[in-house]
Amino acid sequence: MVKRRTANDRFARALKRVTEWCKEHRHSPIGLQWRTLVQKLRGHYAYYGVAGNSELLARFLHEVTRVWRTWLSRRSQRGWVDWERMGQILERYPLPPPRVRRFVAGKSKA
Numbered sequence: 001m002v003k004r005r006t007a008n009d010r011f012a013r014a015l016k017r018v019t020e021w022c023k024e025h026r027h028s029p030i031g032l033q034w035r036t037l038v039q040k041l042r043g044h045y046a047y048y049g050v051a052g053n054s055e056l057l058a059r060f061l062h063e064v065t066r067v068w069r070t071w072l073s074r075r076s077q078r079g080w081v082d083w084e085r086m087g088q089i090l091e092r093y094p095l096p097p098p099r100v101r102r103f104v105a106g107k108s109k110a
Helices: 008-024 030-048 054-073 083-092
Strands: none
Touching: 008 030, 008 054, 030 054, 054 083
């Protein structure tokens, strides 16, 4: 089976768009940020969730979590969000786990 992977430039572009969104909306309520990030992750999984790409889907989830934590930390001078606090936020607002949505069959000459 030929495994398909997300191209590096597309991965970086998607992550950059999430980063820009988090930067612009860092002062929005966490619940609103969470709802939007869930939508963005589900859309990413739906498009890039093909067999053989689960490693990059998991990496994308990790990077989105890291970016979200970074921008939550920049909301105030004293409000640094460490990983322990981020774990509490993720318990209350869990991000969806990566899913392979499609299995791509190879072309056959019949």
